[in-house]
Amino acid sequence: MLDSVIRPQQRNTPLSVTKTALTIAAICYASCAMGAEEPENTADTGKQIFDQVCFTCHGTGMHDAPVIGDGFAWDPRKEKGIPALLQNALNGLGYMPPRGSCTDCSDAEIEAAVKYLVRD
Numbered sequence: 001m002l003d004s005v006i007r008p009q010q011r012n013t014p015l016s017v018t019k020t021a022l023t024i025a026a027i028c029y030a031s032c033a034m035g036a037e038e039p040e041n042t043a044d045t046g047k048q049i050f051d052q053v054c055f056t057c058h059g060t061g062m063h064d065a066p067v068i069g070d071g072f073a074w075d076p077r078k079e080k081g082i083p084a085l086l087q088n089a090l091n092g093l094g095y096m097p098p099r100g101s102c103t104d105c106s107d108a109e110i111e112a113a114v115k116y117l118v119r120d
């Protein structure tokens with residue numbers, strides 16, 4: 001029953017219609033992929049900055065820095081909230097120099113790195 005409804009339509013579909021559909025699909029695919037990249041970029045930036053700048057201490061525990069992924073070290077800090085953590089990262093705290101010593105990093109880059117560092 002369903003076959004008899006669908007099959008004649010498929011057989012009669014002109015090639016040009018199929019081509020148009022494929023073109024639209026290709027355009028949609030390209031723009032959809034572009035839109036989807038945005039949050040990924042923020043995460044990428046965070047990881048990049050972390051690897052280049054913050055890892056020295058937060059990847060190793062040097063100067064007693066709270067290590068990435070160490071919930072025991074991060075949980076009480078996270079309770080301050082991201083804005084407070086960001087302020088301390090920007091201004092420096094204890095043995096951490098301002099911006100983790102990355103004077104070239106923008107506020108947004110430091111924020112991305114903080115979020116990467118304290119992610120759940």
Ligand code: HEC
Nearest residue numbers: 053054057063065077085088089093094095096100113114
């Ligand atoms: C030279 C070592 C060092 C580097 C590099 C460094 N940190 Fe830190 N960071 C520390 C230490 C040590 C602490 C703990 C400070 C304290 O509580 O006395 C800390 C604490 C923090 C905290 C918690 C602040 C709070 O309020 O509890 C955040 C967030 C942070 N660092 C982010 C970063 C980011 C992001 C980077 C890279 C851009 C970075 N750190 C680079 C040593 C470093």
